Amino acid sequence: MKSQSQKPRKVHVQVNEQGNQTADIRLPYGIFRLGLKQAAKTTKQETDPCARALAKLKDFDCALFERAIATGEMILPHVILDATETDSNTHVVITAE
Numbered sequence: 001m002k003s004q005s006q007k008p009r010k011v012h013v014q015v016n017e018q019g020n021q022t023a024d025i026r027l028p029y030g031i032f033r034l035g036l037k038q039a040a041k042t043t044k045q046e047t048d049p050c051a052r053a054l055a056k057l058k059d060f061d062c063a064l065f066e067r068a069i070a071t072g073e074m075i076l077p078h079v080i081l082d083a084t085e086t087d088s089n090t091h092v093v094i095t096a097e
Contacts, residue, residue, distance in 0.1 A: 013026075077096060080094045
């Protein structure tokens with residue numbers, strides 16, 4: 001079990017398209033935070049399934065999430081996004097670790 005002072009260190013991104021895993025990466029949580037800001041600007045113009053899934057994070061509040069982890073309200077690992085695009089058969093899972 002993780003302690004209450006635990007902080008998210010990494011984010012695990014998994015993408016499956018039409019039953020095939022097309023992405024499985026871990027990146028530092030800080031890069032994820034920075035990426036959210038950029039994604040908010042760019043996903044509006046994109047139409048691919050991954051961009052549509054990321055657009056669902058537009059209201060994700062990193063500071064609020066980090067406080068919930070620090071206080072023990074949430075524990076790691078925690079799924080931040082689990083989105084399925086049925087028309088393209090794409091499944092995206094983003095987990096904070």
